[in-house]
Amino acid sequence: MFFKEILLCYPVNYNIESKNIDKKLxxxxxxSLINLLIKNKVNIRFLDPIYGESQVYTRDLAFQIEDAFFISNMKRESRREEVKTIEKYFKEKNLKYYKMKNNIEGGDVIHFKNKLLVGMSNRTTKDAVEELQNYLKILKKDIDIIKIEFEKDKLIHLDCVFNIIDPETCVVSEYVYNIEEIKKLFKRVILIDKKETLNLGTNFITINDNLILTSNKEIYKILKRKKFNTVYLDYSEFIKGGGSFNCTTLPLLIKKEN
Incomplete structure (x- = not known):
């Protein structure tokens, strides 16, 4: 039996030098995010907030492919120590994991069925994709990697231009160059414009498989019109740092011991 844990990191050290962060807000x-997760009976765990100003963006630190756990290799030197907290978490859970040797960040990795979509951002390299493919072969996992190309000088990670609502539906930005690759995988593709992309319209999360949480008012309206169960919460202070709800939550499926 598996259960989902959402890893958070309380933003006590969060700061963006070029932005005026309203700490109270x-x-x-x-x-508000924590309260919503608790209300919906989400299992939350907190990483130690000891390694820098961007640690609140936990999604980047690791990713999971089926039962395999991977620790990211962070591109920015200022964030490299952050992975120590996720490595500590894996050790405490007695989980086996693989540490990536080449630069790749969890925000660029989305696992969907037997496909792995990897965003070719400024923080994820082709060498990392090759390394990941080779390791998946060692694990004997029949998973195809699809490289997603997008305007990487404007958006940080894949989850800033693409996200999945359910097994048939996704949201994708006009900033993605090879949208046709994505359209092959989904019956319904919701295309959003560049303005809403820059407002992190794709950076929502789905809670308990039926509730979508977004920080983008226009995306909220679009999804409500399409009859998706959607909630809007203001997350403006974190959007200033280039991430929203998806960036600040790291979901992992953990095997429950009998």
Whole structure:
């Protein structure tokens, strides 16, 4: 039996030098996220907030492919120590994991059925994709990697231009160059424009497989019109740092011991 844990990191050290972060509003927004997760009976765990100003963006630190756990190799030197917290978490859970040797970040990796979509951002390299493919072969996992190309000088990670709602539906940005590759995988593709992309329209999360949480008012309206169960919460202080709800949550499926 498996259960989902959402890993968070409380933003006590969060800061963006080029932005004016309203700390009071920031804590209020983050606590609203926590309260919503608790209300929906989501299993939350917190990483130690000891390794830098961007650690709140936990999605980047690791990723999971079926029962295999991977620790990212962060591109920015200022974020490299952050992975120590996720490695500690894996060790405490007695989980086997693989540490990537080449630069790749969890925000660029989305596992869907027997496909792995990897965003070719400025923080994920082709060498990392090859390394990942080779390791999956060692694990004897029949998973195809699809490289997603997008405007990487404007958006940080794949989850800033693409996200999945359900097994048939996804949201994709006009900033993605090879949208046709994505259209082959989904019956319904919701295309959003560049303006809403820059407002992190694809950076939503789905809670308990039926509730979508977004920080983008226009995406909220679009999804509500399409009859998706959607909630809007203001997350403006974290959007200033280039990430929204998806970036600040790291979901992992953990095997429950009898």
């Amino acid at each position: 920031m804590y209020s927004q983050y606590n």
